[in-house]
Amino acid sequence: AAAGMGGGDTGSFKIDLRNVQKGQVKTRFPPEPSGYLHIGHAKAALLNYHIAQLNGGHMAIRFDDTNPAKESTEYVESIIADVQRLGIEFRPPITYTSDYFPEMLDLAERLIKAGFLYADDTPVEQMREERMDGIESKRRNRPVEETLAVWKEMVAGSAEGKKHCMRFKINMQDPNKAMRDPVAYRCNDTAHWRTGTKYKVYPTYDCACPFVDALEKVTHALRTSEYKDREAQFFWVLKAEQQVWPGLQDVDIWDYSRLSLVNTVLSKRKLTWFVETKKVDGWDDPRMPTVQGVFRRGLQLEALKEFILSQGASKNVTLQEWEKLWSINKRIIDPVCPRHTAIKDEGRVLLHLKDGPEEPEVVSVPKHKKHPPAGIKATTRTRVVWLEQEDARLISQGEEVTLMDWGNAIVESVDKDADGSVSRLEGVLHLDGDVKKTKLKLTWLADISDLVPLRLVDFDHLISKKKLEDGDDITDFVTPVSRWETAALGDPNMRTLQKGDVIQLERKGYFMVDVPLVRSGQPITLFSIPDGRQKSA
Numbered sequence: 001a002a003a004g005m006g007g008g009d010t011g012s013f014k015i016d017l018r019n020v021q022k023g024q025v026k027t028r029f030p031p032e033p034s035g036y037l038h039i040g041h042a043k044a045a046l047l048n049y050h051i052a053q054l055n056g057g058h059m060a061i062r063f064d065d066t067n068p069a070k071e072s073t074e075y076v077e078s079i080i081a082d083v084q085r086l087g088i089e090f091r092p093p094i095t096y097t098s099d100y101f102p103e104m105l106d107l108a109e110r111l112i113k114a115g116f117l118y119a120d121d122t123p124v125e126q127m128r129e130e131r132m133d134g135i136e137s138k139r140r141n142r143p144v145e146e147t148l149a150v151w152k153e154m155v156a157g158s159a160e161g162k163k164h165c166m167r168f169k170i171n172m173q174d175p176n177k178a179m180r181d182p183v184a185y186r187c188n189d190t191a192h193w194r195t196g197t198k199y200k201v202y203p204t205y206d207c208a209c210p211f212v213d214a215l216e217k218v219t220h221a222l223r224t225s226e227y228k229d230r231e232a233q234f235f236w237v238l239k240a241e242q243q244v245w246p247g248l249q250d251v252d253i254w255d256y257s258r259l260s261l262v263n264t265v266l267s268k269r270k271l272t273w274f275v276e277t278k279k280v281d282g283w284d285d286p287r288m289p290t291v292q293g294v295f296r297r298g299l300q301l302e303a304l305k306e307f308i309l310s311q312g313a314s315k316n317v318t319l320q321e322w323e324k325l326w327s328i329n330k331r332i333i334d335p336v337c338p339r340h341t342a343i344k345d346e347g348r349v350l351l352h353l354k355d356g357p358e359e360p361e362v363v364s365v366p367k368h369k370k371h372p373p374a375g376i377k378a379t380t381r382t383r384v385v386w387l388e389q390e391d392a393r394l395i396s397q398g399e400e401v402t403l404m405d406w407g408n409a410i411v412e413s414v415d416k417d418a419d420g421s422v423s424r425l426e427g428v429l430h431l432d433g434d435v436k437k438t439k440l441k442l443t444w445l446a447d448i449s450d451l452v453p454l455r456l457v458d459f460d461h462l463i464s465k466k467k468l469e470d471g472d473d474i475t476d477f478v479t480p481v482s483r484w485e486t487a488a489l490g491d492p493n494m495r496t497l498q499k500g501d502v503i504q505l506e507r508k509g510y511f512m513v514d515v516p517l518v519r520s521g522q523p524i525t526l527f528s529i530p531d532g533r534q535k536s537a
């Protein structure tokens, strides 16, 4: 069973985890604290958590902070908060790769003495070419003492030390290029956000990851499948480390496909660009594919889990459609969210019902006909009601129409301005009329003073191109206008809506309340929630 992941259709989710000891499985989510979590990271976190749960184990968080330049406490805090928003319970303590810098310096010395590392001062560009062509560095066979001496210089951060890096001595002819003597340690002068300038040399991800996983007794390291080529390297490095570090346990790898979505960039660096150039209001802008952004847009956690787990163990990298995610979301919100009524402000027009109620009549109707817990609302019926211009234009003189949740009326006259817009309508109620026989079902609101002003906000993708190619410059593909607002009036029951509430506006779709009513006269801000159908306009 999909323990703890409630609700989602995870039946198709099968995993082929090797070396499982029930109850002993430990996974870890290893974010780099250099930005906010996006929906791709959410996939990683949810899968790590789910797989641990399926095996009666637990998941830990380890901040992978081996790159001193870009990291900060702000990001650490936002990432922890987002993991909690994802409903994930991680087992403390939260650790940092940098916690293990002392051990990793010790490790380097042991690896050197055992002949697993050599110091190399081949210039970066040349090293890249040599790795492509399978050419060994002239430093490859230097004596251990020489490498040890260089290591001391690297640790001290001296000019001589900084010319070098440490490389694993694996196999420069291996067809798998990840095995061609990858770099294990390199110097970096940048102050580290946690350890300052204490260290001058840092392990690479390839060196640090297997070591720290094993030290922390992680049993299964989940990695995205584009690292498949690096699996052999992971095991080689781990084995070398185990030989010099007694008691270091085995770690297995389980790979899954990286999430990518149409018209979307999932990269902290690119998302940072949107924030810094103010193309969006912040990391939680509803157009951002961040965890905070998609939740603010109205995505329900349950839908996100189902979407991610339904891709399950597939290793194929596929470009996913947002519509798939939003239609799962719709299936979850539609049966429960309360219904309200709104009329677009611009061009709204009055229909005078000659035999309408003399005094306003208030009737109670359910907020959701099939879901009583949504509660009831008061609907006011008056002699004069508002219609939307777009609807009014469709009405012909003498036509029988249906006023939603009320009954039929016959429209006797339609007055138009010179430009063709409807300025006034007159009619009579025909409550005996058959609502099934009318063509037009009209949204209406009583002409009363306590209607609430609404600001309906809709969005487009930030990126105008469906699938960005490697060489594409995102600045060429930023959608010129990706946010627009429509002023409207809403039924008075909307006064009590709270931030985060999800509602349906009759004939308009689903919305999430972003700013509730704070002061009389100020608009309620509602964000349109996509329903998974392709937009026609």
Ligand code: ATP
Pocket (backbone or CB within 6 Å): 029, 030, 031, 032, 033, 035, 039, 040, 041, 043, 044, 045, 064, 222, 223, 224, 257, 258, 259, 260, 266, 267, 268, 269
């Ligand atoms: P980005 O550049 O988008 O930040 P990253 O891999 O550098 O990606 P990390 O903070 O290192 O970011 O990622 C944390 C975890 O999330 C890693 O295990 C990584 O593999 C995983 N991850 C990142 N992006 C995706 C994605 N699009 N789909 C699935 N997993 C992802």
Ligand code: MG
Pocket (backbone or CB within 6 Å): 032
């Ligand atoms: Mg990374």
Ligand code: MG
Pocket (backbone or CB within 6 Å): 267, 268, 269
């Ligand atoms: Mg990255």
